[in-house]
Amino acid sequence: MSQRKTYELGDELPIHGQQDAVIQYLWTRRSSLAVNLVSPGPNQEQLQDLLTIAARVPDHRRLTPFRFIVIEGEGRSTLGDKCLQIALSQNPELPEAIQRLEQQRFMRAPTVVAVAYSPKNDGKTPEWEQTLSCGACCYNLLLAANASGFGAQWITEWLTYSPELADSLGLLDHERIAGFIYIGTNSERLKERARPAISDLITRI
Secondary structure (H helix, E strand, O other): OOOOOOOOOOOOOOOOOOOHHHHHHHHHOOOOOHHHEEOOOOOHHHHHHHHHHHOOOOOHHHOOOEEEEEEEOHHHHHHHHHHHHHHHHHOOOOOHHHHHHHHOHHHOOOEEEEEEEOOOOOOOOOHHHHHHHHHHHHHHHHHHHHHOOOEEEEEOOHHHHOHHHHHHOOOOOOOEEEEEEEEEEEOOOOOOOOOOOHHHHOOOO
């Protein structure tokens, strides 16, 4: 069982001073490649923790405009069969190598979490704010997975925009996929990648 202290509504939260380890982690954070993620993935208790952390994001009026669809075990292959079926319906002449790629998409990592964007129409909160909250949720899941010792990658690909796959995932009419978070153990060390020049991104007023 998790030994982390939990807090109830209204409890005072701890005051955090400077967290050098956290800053260093964020300074070197980068995504893995799904094809380099192997078992083990998070167990059920670990995954529950990761998703709990992922949902702890800025959320105007607490609408929770997201939910999680966990894809594990044989479910990965079943959804892969659906991907192949959709791909073949669009191009029956698909080469065998591409057919294998489509069928194996969800097999690239032991755990895949589809983050469903599920906006709420409360008549007050702009949908754009809910979109940002859902994006923050996806990123928080990456951070939580990395901080727990796993590699992770946020992927969209054509799967995200497929109405047929949305049906297979049980999405409601107003929902869409924000992305698939692939989680597993890195099979090789990550290397630094190119980053933007921050001075090019800053305007001061």
